[in-house]
Amino acid sequence: LCKRLHKLKKVTIHGIAKTLNITPSTVSRALNDNPRISEETRRLVKEAAEKAGYRVNGIASALRSGRTFTIGVIVPTADRSFFSGVVRGIEDIASNASYNVMICQSYDDHQSELDNIAALLRAQVDGILMSYARGTTTFQHLEKLRKQAPLVLFDRVIFQPGISTVRVDDFRGGYQATQHLIEQGCRRIATFTSIHRHLDIYKERLRGYQEALQDYGLPPCPEYIHYNDLTLEGGQAGASFLWGLPEPPDAIFCASDLSALGAMRFLKSRCIPIPQEVALVGFANEPFTSFVEPALSTVNQHPIEMGQAATRLFLEQIQAAPGTFVEKHITLSADLIVRQSSMRKT
Amino acid sequence: LCKRLHKLKKVTIHGIAKTLNITPSTVSRALNDNPRISEETRRLVKEAAEKAGYRVNGIASALRSGRTFTIGVIVPTADRSFFSGVVRGIEDIASNASYNVMICQSYDDHQSELDNIAALLRAQVDGILMSYARGTTTFQHLEKLRKQAPLVLFDRVIFQPGISTVRVDDFRGGYQATQHLIEQGCRRIATFTSIHRHLDIYKERLRGYQEALQDYGLPPCPEYIHYNDLTLEGGQAGASFLWGLPEPPDAIFCASDLSALGAMRFLKSRCIPIPQEVALVGFANEPFTSFVEPALSTVNQHPIEMGQAATRLFLEQIQAAPGTFVEKHITLSADLIVRQSSMRKT
DNA sequence: GTGAAAGCGCTAACAC
DNA sequence: GTGTTAGCGCTTTCAC
DSSP: OOOSSSSSSHHHHHHHHHHHSSOOHHHHHTTTTTSSSOOHHHHHHHHHHHHHTOOOOOHHHHHHHSOOOEEEEEEEEESSHHHHHHHHHHHHHHTTTOOOEEEEOOOOOOOHHHHHHHHHHTOSSSEEEEOOOOOOOHHHHHHHHHHHHHHEEEOOOOOOOTTTEEOHHHHHHHHHHHHHHHHHHHOOOEEEEEEEETTTTHEEEEEEEHHHHTTTTOOOGGEEEEEEEHHHHHHHHHHHHHHSSOOOSSEEEEEEHHHHHHHHHHHHHHOTTTTTTTTOOSOOOOHHHHHHSOOOBEOOHHHHEEEHHHHHHHHHHHHHHHTTTOOOEEEOOEEOOOGGGOOOOO | OOOOOSSSSOHHHHHHHHHSSEEEEEHHHHHHHHHTTOOOHHHHHHHHHHHHHOOOHHHHHHHHHHHOEEEEEEESTTSSSHHHHHHHHHHHHHHHTTTTEEEEEEETTTHHHHHHHHHHHHOOOSSSEEEOOOOOOOOOHHHHHHHHEEEEEEEOOOOOOEEEEEEEEEHHHHHHHHHHHHHHTOOOOOEESSSOTTHHHHHHHHHHHHHHHHHHOOOOOOOGGGOOOOOOOHHHHHHHHTTTTSSSSSSESSSSSHHHHHHHHHHHHHOOOTTTOOOOOOOHHHHHHHSSSSOEEEEOHHHHHOOOOOOOHHHHHSSSSSTTOOOOEEEEEOOOOGGGOOOOOO
């Protein structure tokens, strides 16, 4: 009954070497397309390997060569459209360079982030691409990390020597969104921004909002800046607050799509027509933004390009001379997508 | 300029052994909490390791011990609420058993699935949990795979000796949804099901629908069964087709939330009130189902529990005697969530 | 163009 | 309780 089916044959280069009466070194070279191997031997070896069902033991080769051909990726969560897009971009470039990708999620928790980093280092990944957790407010661990493995930060980045970054131009995103609302005739423009004030991405979106108002000569109104957690509930609460003001806004630039949806709900419950009375713009281009009614204007952050760029930076880093740090900073454009929720003019 | 900062100290058990004037084996044992090590030595070793910033080289230990403490996971896509829930469940149980999780996405493509499997095997994962790609229609590769590593299938499963599975009771899900619609007074109930007819999950949901109709004495109507790709567009097209019939339905059980949303759009565009004229039920409990208006009734597939169960099955398998195959099949209940889109009675 | 030999860092069987 | 020894499977000098 209990036949030892478990311990499979286990084909190694030794075995293949034996069948062909050559040495393991030759087999290894042939399989790795070492130029010093004759066409004939290469063919023979590859044939034999194929027939025997040989599959290189990545662990062994990694131990010996010091390279695992694996990239570690840490994202807050993989089920947000933005981050899953980034991952897609990473996988795209990585697999073309024959790298594997190991995805970890921090769930926006700092301790998880530390655990993930430790796990990836234990696995000896060749580099780490990450967007740090919301719960992360100090950055010594990244300073340490960058000395242990090539590190590229994306979206949520800090600027430190030796760390390359890719981010989107959140400032311009915020600016464009606000400018668009102004151009649609809105004059009392509110904004939702994050209570997690340490995150640059939100600071920048807010700054874009403020600068657009200023450029168009609209007076800033502190009460129109609502700090919330940018969830659906946060957006509802924010709208509820704004409509408790003596003079409610005629537009909201929401630093997240979900909070925009929350605002939309509140407005619908009050039968306030969108965009006629209030125009809305979200941020991130989550899929649901095109499903809701009215379809939500939002800002595209080009996640796939971001993942691709981050991976290319990693590849540049490891191809650089040992000891050299390639430090580059890329800013992608953020593009406004105009949909019904903000179209007051036709 | 080009200081060789790259080649970090590299702390190994050898180094620690030297500082303490003991052997690497002792260090290894101390770090792994081997009971034969004295409290004193253990403390000393751990202190020294901590101070030196030692971190075990997972690759080396994996090569020697034959265990990587890594579980490979293959999902069609990580950005669907259902699959990300499953992954969460997997990570939960896995990390408690000090396993790492390596997530791969097949993007529903068969070749990607094969590539992912190869990559995971190369990485010598201790087991693989997967939901196969929509593009997968033959299963020899799984038959082969299960001989190379413990394999647990979830959601999209096949039944083959030696492969454990976890799925949700799609039949009951379909049955309950349909039954609920009947009880709400609907009599002409249509359904959307997948054009990918080889997938059991959809077959079962359809079967549940059919059996409920039969049990309540409602005549089956072939035209009310609409095969589409279950996307938003598919749902719109499906509804469009149904409302071209001489007698349109008064309810639709949609085998996916997105297709239900498509139907909702169509109905709204025709100003057909939901649920008064037409009741809708979706499937999967995607987050947006609670956002849309009216909120969409749907079926909860308990993704987290599914991931947990799959991981537990994997753990059971590897704790079993070598050569023994633990083959278990778990079916989780699918629970109807009733929301406004199907509430015709109060 | 191929072989011989060493060793990546760790663990585990066997001594004592 | 600790040391000794061997080797996981592979790559990579260094020979010739």
